[in-house]
Amino acid sequence: MMTMILIAIAAGFASALMFASIISGALISLLLLYFTPLPLMVAGLGWGPLAATIGGIGAATGLGAIFGLPICIPFVVMMALPAWWLGHLALLGRPAADAGPSEGATPAPPAMEWYPIGRLLLWLAGFGTLSTMATLLTLGTDAATITEVLRGALLRVLGPRSAASGNEIQQRIDVALMILPAAFAISAMTMLMLNFWLAARITATSGRLRRSWPDLRSTELPPMTLAALSAAIAFCFSSGLLAMLAHAVTAALLLAYALVGFAVLHTLTVGLKGRGLWLACTYTMVVLSGGWLIVAMAALGIADAIFGFRQRFLHNKRPPPLPAS
Numbered sequence: 001m002m003t004m005i006l007i008a009i010a011a012g013f014a015s016a017l018m019f020a021s022i023i024s025g026a027l028i029s030l031l032l033l034y035f036t037p038l039p040l041m042v043a044g045l046g047w048g049p050l051a052a053t054i055g056g057i058g059a060a061t062g063l064g065a066i067f068g069l070p071i072c073i074p075f076v077v078m079m080a081l082p083a084w085w086l087g088h089l090a091l092l093g094r095p096a097a098d099a100g101p102s103e104g105a106t107p108a109p110p111a112m113e114w115y116p117i118g119r120l121l122l123w124l125a126g127f128g129t130l131s132t133m134a135t136l137l138t139l140g141t142d143a144a145t146i147t148e149v150l151r152g153a154l155l156r157v158l159g160p161r162s163a164a165s166g167n168e169i170q171q172r173i174d175v176a177l178m179i180l181p182a183a184f185a186i187s188a189m190t191m192l193m194l195n196f197w198l199a200a201r202i203t204a205t206s207g208r209l210r211r212s213w214p215d216l217r218s219t220e221l222p223p224m225t226l227a228a229l230s231a232a233i234a235f236c237f238s239s240g241l242l243a244m245l246a247h248a249v250t251a252a253l254l255l256a257y258a259l260v261g262f263a264v265l266h267t268l269t270v271g272l273k274g275r276g277l278w279l280a281c282t283y284t285m286v287v288l289s290g291g292w293l294i295v296a297m298a299a300l301g302i303a304d305a306i307f308g309f310r311q312r313f314l315h316n317k318r319p320p321p322l323p324a325s
Contacts, residue, residue, distance in 0.1 A: 004047045005054060011043035012055030015083075016062050019075050023067070034191055037079045041199035044087025046208035052087050056080030070138075077134045082127040082192050089115050089123060090200070091210055114211045118221045121259060124196070125252035128189025132181055132248040135188075143240040150177055181244045182251035189252050218310075219263040221256060226305055229253045258294045260301030267310045 018036045021029040040059075044052030060080055064072035092115040139149040154173050203209040232253065235246035265282065269275045286293045304310055 008051040008054035011039035012059035014039040016059035037083045038195045040083035046203040049088035052084040078131040117219045125256045128185045128252045129248045131188035132184040181247040185248035185251045217267045254298045257301035258298040261297030264304045
């Protein structure tokens with residue numbers, strides 16, 4: 001117990017220090033900010049969600065006492081809360097339903113059914129959306145105010161060229177303002193996902209991970225996710241804060257389906273000659289395209305959710321039953 005508390009305090013101190021480094025304005029602080037939830041996630045996966053809770057509360061209390069609520073609340077919403085909840089869900093497990101009684105003198109431990117990766121992915125999308133809306137609401141309480149603050153920030157970044165270039169720059173700024181909520185959601189979700197994967201790898205390597213490593217090729221989202229995505233796309237054509245929320249939700253869910261698309265790709269290429277080369281070329285094209293091929297992967301993930309490509313492929317791959325003797 002004492003070891004867990006010490007680990008939790010150390011993780012909270014590290015996360016708080018990394019989050020507060022942004023105040024310095026140094027370039028390295030951006031990298032430290034990006035990996036702020038990592039210590040808490042390692043504590044949560046390796047020593048249980050209580051460790052992440054103690055570390056998060058300690059870090060938030062210290063940040064609030066030194067810098068006030070404007071620093072404390074974003075840390076809790078964007079870093080501590082996801083680290084605790086994701087660690088809690090990842091360690092949820094129950095004996096598999098088909099695990100029968102073992103034969104022999106020493107019974108084998110029952111096979112465990114762990115919390116599905118697809119549902120964890122959905123929670124990551126939710127936290128990405130929550131972080132986006134929390135960030136936007138710090139700029140204003142209505143869409144018009146948020147838009148004007150973002151427009152002013154973009155004009156300051158562009159400098160004097162924006163005033164001299166006329167309508168073309170203004171049109172580009174208007175397009176940027178439309179996609180910023182989606183870009184924020186994708187960035188926040190990617191940050192949490194990368195940190196969670198690194199934390200799982202670290203704890204698995206150290207032998208502290210208390211669940212088996214999942215087969216990521218079998219990742220699939222809950223069936224109702226497609227309905228939620230359709231509703232979010234429909235609300236994108238509304239206005240105000242609702243449209244901003246819809247853009248964030250749509251972007252996060254499309255990224256989740258893109259990851260499912262990659263899982264489908266890894267499944268469909270099993271047994272293919274030169275599989276490693278084909279996958280390497282695909283990932284290289286995704287990076288070089290600036291991320292636009294992510295849309296194609298999201299379409300593949302959605303198509304699999306509708307038509308069940310992986311189930312058909314795996315069914316065809318099964319060996320035929322042995323003839324009766």
